[in-house]
Amino acid sequence: MPVYCLTGANRGLGLEFVRQLSQLPSATIIATTRSNDNDLTDLKAINPSDTSTKIHIMECDIASLDSINSFVKNASSLLESQSLKITHLIANAGVNSVSGQNSLTIGPADLHREIDINLIGPAKLVENLVSQSLLANDVRVLNMTSGLGSMTKSLTIEPRKCMTY
Ligand SMILES: NC(=O)c1ccc[n+]([C@@H]2O[C@H](COP(=O)([O-])OP(=O)(O)OC[C@H]3O[C@@H](n4cnc5c(N)ncnc54)[C@H](OP(=O)(O)O)[C@@H]3O)[C@@H](O)[C@H]2O)c1
Known part of the structure; x- marks a missing residue:
């Protein structure tokens, strides 16, 4: 059974x-959110088309190692109780919060925050899931990227921006 986990x-x-994904038959979807205090109305309103497809909402702040650890424990309880492994991990959470910054105006705190969320968090999530043997042997890990994250591809954008991203 496919198990999709996304941030x-x-x-x-x-x-x-x-x-x-909720339109697929017999799928398990672990949909994570930075905080359970977020407005989850739209997420909770999603109705799988097949009753064998289940959506589990869990908290995972990708910028917090403690939150990643707690999430992995919760995911472990769910997956082990059903003898499942994650077959698709989609590292979707990301920020481009200070898009106006260019190479001459980088804010150090902004750069650190974006690295924590866009780079270190996804890596630590994989590390934790691997350490608990929660990933299938043939797992597909999808890391979101963007043309704006490429200095070469964004060469044509004037004025230059999104340097921290
Ligand atoms: N939209 C585009 O055109 C585009 C193009 C290329 C790539 N991307 C990439 O695709 C991904 C999604 O983009 P989007 O347009 O859907 O962005 P978005 O609407 O701004 O949504 C970003 C999502 O990431 C979550 N997030 C932010 N910080 C987080 C954290 N510390 N822990 C967990 N979740 C966190 C947000 O949660 P909160 O609601 O709690 O903030 C939100 O759910 C991003 O990685 C982005 O870089 C987007």
């Missing part, structure tokens, strides 16, 4: 991933 599922592309 940043409460809105944007993550929410749409859940919507579309």
Whole structure:
């Protein structure tokens, strides 16, 4: 049975991933959100088309190692109780919060925050899931990227921006 796990599922592309995955038969979807205090109305409203498909909403703040550890414990309880492993991990959560910054105006705290969320968090999530043997042998790990994250591809953008991203 396919098991999809994704971060940043409460809105944007993550929410749409859940919507579309929920139309698959016999799938397990672990939809994580930075905080359970987020408005989860849209996520909770998603109805799988097949009753054998289940959506589990869990908290995972990708910028917090403690939150990642807690999430992995919760995911472990769920997956082990059903003898399941994650077959698709979608590292969707990400931020481009200070898009106006260029190479001459980088804010150190902003750069650290974006590295924590966009780079270190996804790596630590995989590390923790591997250490608990929660990933299938043939797992597919999808890391979201963007043309704006590429200095070469964004060469044509004037004025230059999104340096921290
Ligand atoms: N939209 C585009 O055109 C585009 C293009 C290329 C790539 N991307 C990438 O695709 C991904 C999704 O983009 P989007 O447009 O859907 O972005 P979005 O609408 O801004 O949504 C971002 C999602 O990431 C979550 N998030 C932020 N910080 C988090 C954290 N510390 N822990 C867990 N979740 C966190 C947000 O949760 P909160 O609601 O709690 O903030 C939200 O669910 C991002 O990685 C982005 O870089 C987007």
